[in-house]
Amino acid sequence: MRNEPLKSPPRFRIRFWLVAVFIVLVYVWSFNGVPFTGIKETAGQVSKAIMKGLFHPDWSYVYIPEDMSFFQWLSDGEDLLNGLIVTLAISILGTVISAIICVPFAFWAANNMSKVKAVTASGKFALSFIRTFPELVMAILFIKAVGPGPYAGVLALGLHSIGMLGKLYSEAIENLDQGPSEALTACGANRFQVLWHAVIPQVLPEFFSFTLYRFEINVRSASILGMIGAGGIGTPLVFALEARAWNRVGVILLGIIVLVTIIDLISSYIRKRLV
Amino acid sequence: MIEFQNVSKVYPNGTVGLKNLNLTIHKGEFIVIVGLSGAGKSTMLRSINRLHEITDGQIVIDGKSITAASGGELRRMRRDIGMIFQSFNLVKRSSVLRNVLSGRVGYHPTWRTVLGMFPKHDVDLALKALERVNIREKAYSRADELSGGQQQRVSIARALAQEAKIILADEPVASLDPLTTRQVMDDLQRINQELGITTIVNLHFIDLAREYATRIIGLRAGQVVFDGPVAEATDDKFSEIYGRAIKKDELLGGTE
Amino acid sequence: MIEFQNVSKVYPNGTVGLKNLNLTIHKGEFIVIVGLSGAGKSTMLRSINRLHEITDGQIVIDGKSITAASGGELRRMRRDIGMIFQSFNLVKRSSVLRNVLSGRVGYHPTWRTVLGMFPKHDVDLALKALERVNIREKAYSRADELSGGQQQRVSIARALAQEAKIILADEPVASLDPLTTRQVMDDLQRINQELGITTIVNLHFIDLAREYATRIIGLRAGQVVFDGPVAEATDDKFSEIYGRAIKKDELLGGTE
Amino acid sequence: MSNPGTKAAAAMKKPDRTKTYITYIFIILLVWASAAKTDASLIKLITGTPEMGKLLVEMVPPDWGYLDVVWKPMMETVQMAVIGTTFGALLAIPIALFAAGNVTKSRFLLYPARFILNLVRTIPDLLFAAVFVAIFGIGPVAGVLALVFFSFGLISKLLYESIEAVDPGPMEAMTAVGASKLQWIHFGVVPQVLAQFTAYTLYTFEVNVRAAAVLGLVGAGGIGLYLDRVLNQLRYDRASMIILLTLVVVLIIDYASTKIREKLL
Amino acid sequence: AGCAKKEAPQQSAAPAPAGNKQEAAAPKTGGTFEPKELRVQFVPSQQAETLEAKAKPLEKLLSDKLGIPVKVSVSTNYNTVIEAMASKQVDIGFLPPTNYVVAHDDKKAADLLLQAQRFGVDDKTGQPTTELVDYYKSMIIVKADSPIKELKDLKGKKMAWQDVTSSAGYVYPAILMKKNGIDPDKDVTGITVKGHDKGVLAVLNGDVDAAAVFQDIRTQMKDVPDAVQKTRVLSFTDKIPNDTISVRPDMSQAWRDKISQAFIDLGKNDDSRKILVDIYSHQGYVKGDDKNFDIVRQAAKDIGQKK
Numbered sequence A: 001m002r003n004e005p006l007k008s009p010p011r012f013r014i015r016f017w018l019v020a021v022f023i024v025l026v027y028v029w030s031f032n033g034v035p036f037t038g039i040k041e042t043a044g045q046v047s048k049a050i051m052k053g054l055f056h057p058d059w060s061y062v063y064i065p066e067d068m069s070f071f072q073w074l075s076d077g078e079d080l081l082n083g084l085i086v087t088l089a090i091s092i093l094g095t096v097i098s099a100i101i102c103v104p105f106a107f108w109a110a111n112n113m114s115k116v117k118a119v120t121a122s123g124k125f126a127l128s129f130i131r132t133f134p135e136l137v138m139a140i141l142f143i144k145a146v147g148p149g150p151y152a153g154v155l156a157l158g159l160h161s162i163g164m165l166g167k168l169y170s171e172a173i174e175n176l177d178q179g180p181s182e183a184l185t186a187c188g189a190n191r192f193q194v195l196w197h198a199v200i201p202q203v204l205p206e207f208f209s210f211t212l213y214r215f216e217i218n219v220r221s222a223s224i225l226g227m228i229g230a231g232g233i234g235t236p237l238v239f240a241l242e243a244r245a246w247n248r249v250g251v252i253l254l255g256i257i258v259l260v261t262i263i264d265l266i267s268s269y270i271r272k273r274l275v
Numbered sequence B, C: 001m002i003e004f005q006n007v008s009k010v011y012p013n014g015t016v017g018l019k020n021l022n023l024t025i026h027k028g029e030f031i032v033i034v035g036l037s038g039a040g041k042s043t044m045l046r047s048i049n050r051l052h053e054i055t056d057g058q059i060v061i062d063g064k065s066i067t068a069a070s071g072g073e074l075r076r077m078r079r080d081i082g083m084i085f086q087s088f089n090l091v092k093r094s095s096v097l098r099n100v101l102s103g104r105v106g107y108h109p110t111w112r113t114v115l116g117m118f119p120k121h122d123v124d125l126a127l128k129a130l131e132r133v134n135i136r137e138k139a140y141s142r143a144d145e146l147s148g149g150q151q152q153r154v155s156i157a158r159a160l161a162q163e164a165k166i167i168l169a170d171e172p173v174a175s176l177d178p179l180t181t182r183q184v185m186d187d188l189q190r191i192n193q194e195l196g197i198t199t200i201v202n203l204h205f206i207d208l209a210r211e212y213a214t215r216i217i218g219l220r221a222g223q224v225v226f227d228g229p230v231a232e233a234t235d236d237k238f239s240e241i242y243g244r245a246i247k248k249d250e251l252l253g254g255t256e
Numbered sequence D: 001m002s003n004p005g006t007k008a009a010a011a012m013k014k015p016d017r018t019k020t021y022i023t024y025i026f027i028i029l030l031v032w033a034s035a036a037k038t039d040a041s042l043i044k045l046i047t048g049t050p051e052m053g054k055l056l057v058e059m060v061p062p063d064w065g066y067l068d069v070v071w072k073p074m075m076e077t078v079q080m081a082v083i084g085t086t087f088g089a090l091l092a093i094p095i096a097l098f099a100a101g102n103v104t105k106s107r108f109l110l111y112p113a114r115f116i117l118n119l120v121r122t123i124p125d126l127l128f129a130a131v132f133v134a135i136f137g138i139g140p141v142a143g144v145l146a147l148v149f150f151s152f153g154l155i156s157k158l159l160y161e162s163i164e165a166v167d168p169g170p171m172e173a174m175t176a177v178g179a180s181k182l183q184w185i186h187f188g189v190v191p192q193v194l195a196q197f198t199a200y201t202l203y204t205f206e207v208n209v210r211a212a213a214v215l216g217l218v219g220a221g222g223i224g225l226y227l228d229r230v231l232n233q234l235r236y237d238r239a240s241m242i243i244l245l246t247l248v249v250v251l252i253i254d255y256a257s258t259k260i261r262e263k264l265l
Numbered sequence E: 001a002g003c004a005k006k007e008a009p010q011q012s013a014a015p016a017p018a019g020n021k022q023e024a025a026a027p028k029t030g031g032t033f034e035p036k037e038l039r040v041q042f043v044p045s046q047q048a049e050t051l052e053a054k055a056k057p058l059e060k061l062l063s064d065k066l067g068i069p070v071k072v073s074v075s076t077n078y079n080t081v082i083e084a085m086a087s088k089q090v091d092i093g094f095l096p097p098t099n100y101v102v103a104h105d106d107k108k109a110a111d112l113l114l115q116a117q118r119f120g121v122d123d124k125t126g127q128p129t130t131e132l133v134d135y136y137k138s139m140i141i142v143k144a145d146s147p148i149k150e151l152k153d154l155k156g157k158k159m160a161w162q163d164v165t166s167s168a169g170y171v172y173p174a175i176l177m178k179k180n181g182i183d184p185d186k187d188v189t190g191i192t193v194k195g196h197d198k199g200v201l202a203v204l205n206g207d208v209d210a211a212a213v214f215q216d217i218r219t220q221m222k223d224v225p226d227a228v229q230k231t232r233v234l235s236f237t238d239k240i241p242n243d244t245i246s247v248r249p250d251m252s253q254a255w256r257d258k259i260s261q262a263f264i265d266l267g268k269n270d271d272s273r274k275i276l277v278d279i280y281s282h283q284g285y286v287k288g289d290d291k292n293f294d295i296v297r298q299a300a301k302d303i304g305q306k307k
């Protein structure tokens, strides 16, 4: 928001226009690449089927009593309930792992934590690299290591989330109020003490908030990981999609929405407790 | 003893903060720095403990150049300089006690402070410092539950607990009401006199300056335009500092 | 003319901010409100332009109740009331000029201001306001590059540029040096006298209050405990306002 | 500040932290239960790590020649991401403003906006893609639409949070000046969140470039199809080529994002 | 390298040639691995009537037969099955022909045990027949009113493929076209879609002129019930061998036999077959012969996929 309503130096005006032209070109190029093909012939028929399915969820799938066990949720049923619980478990563990491991990465990549540019740059690169590694490939890697199942999903999600969380954390650190750090520095604290006593208490709420945010994304990603046998609700979701069983899709979607909403409620409660 | 040797500071955007400063501040002095807003008072104070890097010259404290110091040495030097910030610089979410204790970290190995294992002696010291500024009872409150004046006092307690040899205070009484202002200045004076701690304070109030200082330094556009004992700081001198004659009735409260 | 009719304000957490205030402020008065920290000074000021909703009674400005106003009417009424905030309330990332110009938005259609197309007259006005508070040269700096006092002055310039009929100032000189303080108070006085603008200022400095005000209002715990011309505001009265006798030397600069 | 008397006595003693401890215990229990449910074990991971190494070895050197093939779909992915992000971001602005309690006072706007915001981000992007593919047929249009909704969910949540966290001072000043709602937002809110908004949008753009890899799985176009293909062919050297290319794009976006953030902050 | 690489799997403890030629019946092959717990992974077949991601029923059935715990997991991606078998995280995998060949020949990750049997499909109606077969077919479809009358007409047209590793969605139809003088890579504009249903939809929507899909996906698209009427089969491909049940190469011969027998028995019992049909559309299992897959190898080679 630095645009001056008055005369700004011509140098800036030129640069402004250069940037503007560049952006326009990017858009022209993008729209050319994705021609809008219009609504399809079968669209009406298919949408109707989808809508009908979504609004008539397959309730019978919610809970399939498999055996007499009262603690069915502890076993591995193949219904919505168990799928959601596994998804939840994968996300919780994956999020916790990443939230812990990404902290050093975040400090490594935050540009106000080191004066040496190369350090920051390498940290940012490491985070980008982790982010770029597709969850799917990561999942395959971990399936080779620990076998197919939710645990592989946890690890894939945990590792992959480091990239994003690390980036968000590091930006939180960069945006931080320098006052308390300054005070600690003035007291003769070393770098780590400054971190621990001035930085961490300040960024903790933001870290927490980002972590919860990532947790929600992980719940959704866990659904994707289900595709490759990493457990959770994803597998049935993909099959329901492929089978075009829209009422099944509907009930799964509903399940995910309810799950995320509950998470939202719980996490805002926890946030209030801890912040 | 703090020596400024040809100290200059130019901000990255070209603003000149300090211009060829040469000064010697002796142990136990109570110095008040006055000057117009933007004169460079904060810049000067923050150069002493190197919160700002100066761009030229050097600052020598008790014979050691802080400008050249680095690593552990710099930290030890800083440990001996307490600072009271205009904007308090408290960790708002931590308790008052924790904030005060953080002034002690320079004395202990990292692992110890990180585990929160401050020795009993430190905790006592911190509580005593809080007592001194009359907010002992707030020790376990979160810093953001305090009023502005109370926060200012926590910041003073932190500097006290640090057991520093020098205290730098950047407008410690702005936004305090007259009663609290008095209290804070008295406190600073007491530790200066009782413990012989060199004290450097930025102030806007000429009267307060005259009352508490042993020596007044006037800054203008980053340069020292007055330096001398209170007795010499006549109204004329202040006129010089502020760039134009100050009519008698312009001195804050000077009338009446 | 500003009339407080049985005005009360209770904060949602139960704190009583104002208690059954009845006051009439006439056009062209220069009113200083004094009182301890927490007495309700800010609350009172902010009720006038309805930054705080009062919980009881009503405030009438020039015959129109701002308490009942809404929409465009409320905005026009607010446009005519300039405010100087204790904490500046600047957009730190925007330039100084932009901050000052934002005081003019009430005069123009939304689209125009959003496109940044302020008329030349406005820009001149803004620059003149900056000149008045001596920071014309910082017009194109970002607000966060300024020293504390400089930021305060930007906030004042914004209120000046607004060309309001009433100016409310919440501790406008808290972090200014004496000279600038003087200047700002003089400015407020000048526009008060020359343009007949009603001016209401919260102050911590008794001396300043006495010097500039035409009328002093003392608040304590949300109630008016003193209201009268300066001549009547004796030291005894101030003792009443502050809840205990103020020793002579506790008045800021009262000694000497 | 208001009534220090009553609080002072309580504050003298260390405050009661039982509730906080209970919360911590609750979290630890959750993690423990999750570990049990997912059969997590550190030993399994350690003993299995060499197997991962085998696959990583297969990834080097990348099949540089494959670049010719994946170059075009990668560009298509970027194009999809550009459009998806743009529209997602544009949609996010009003919703985030309506959902922010410090900007919108009317409950009739506030709650519906929050509801939309919450609903959209619960839906997996894959599901969006699948439904759009079903409706619009295969190809990038479905992918773009999925990305629009996905970006909308991401940005609106983040933007809404930063709007709620802005310094109320400037907004107050604008109220006092008599600004209209739009002026109020433009001068009081926008400058404060512009940097974050841009950062989030660029960040989402980057996420979208990567998300397109997943969308390809349901036929929504882009590079994802190729990743899926080479994985099915067990051509890890080609997979690593795709990853490297994505990395280059991500790094470019990252660089631009950092520069812009520096400019705006 | 040719279609019949038959050296011993590297992971195998036994130096003896692993059992693709020797078949499961020959008692002298196999490694030394004796499972304490059997881990099975499968990808539910697209051909199944109801796509269900169910693992439990199979777990129970197999476990009862084998007397050891069985863990079944589900994937949508053959890659994970192969990789997991290669790193011995999975003992048994259900692999379709093309993927089996890659796993067996290139990755040395799987040996053939069994082949699934299904009901055939009536070429005319697309409805299932009652005949049990160990193959299925794929087809190229066009719109019912399309001017394309024979394969040659496809030249210059747009065509929807499945992924290039798909036997039914790419390999076999591509060979079919080659035989008819059309280069599947150059003479048509190919678009890759995910899922055979998407291929049908692409044809119906006019996005493409033709699509390669398995026989007969059209009857399974419940939300487009008139798909069969609206499209026309241009040509059928050769027979494609059915899904395999493959085993990791170091599995001991005794266990191979035991597992084969267990699956075959499952197919013979009515109750358990019902489950197999519901979930995998498998009607039963027969001993597999690696030779059956030489066609697949040849096919892959013909279209230049096999090294």
Ligand SMILES: Nc1ncnc2c1ncn2[C@@H]1O[C@H](COP(=O)(O)OP(=O)(O)OP(=O)(O)O)[C@@H](O)[C@H]1O
Pocket (backbone or CB within 6 Å): B011, B012, B013, B015, B016, B017, B035, B036, B037, B038, B039, B040, B041, B042, B043, B044, C145, C146, C147, C148, C149, C150, C177
């Ligand atoms: N970070 C910065 N970047 C650029 N210029 C700065 C910066 N900080 C301060 N300045 C400028 O340096 C000069 C001196 O600033 P300084 O903060 O030392 O003034 P001060 O005497 O403390 O004023 P005040 O009494 O208003 O606090 C001012 O002109 C100010 O605008």
Ligand SMILES: Nc1ncnc2c1ncn2[C@@H]1O[C@H](COP(=O)(O)OP(=O)(O)OP(=O)(O)O)[C@@H](O)[C@H]1O
Pocket (backbone or CB within 6 Å): C011, C012, C013, C015, C016, C017, C035, C036, C037, C038, C039, C040, C041, C042, C043, C044, D001, D002
């Ligand atoms: N948002 C709020 N919610 C609850 N109580 C508040 C709020 N704002 C102010 N108060 C309380 O209302 C009372 C009056 O506050 P006000 O800000 O008007 O005081 P003041 O006279 O301006 O003090 P100061 O000189 O410190 O600025 C105080 O007790 C304060 O704690």
Ligand SMILES: [Mg+2]
Pocket (backbone or CB within 6 Å): B041, B042, B043, C147, C148
């Ligand atoms: Mg300063």
Ligand SMILES: [Mg+2]
Pocket (backbone or CB within 6 Å): C041, C042, C043, C086, C170
């Ligand atoms: Mg106030």
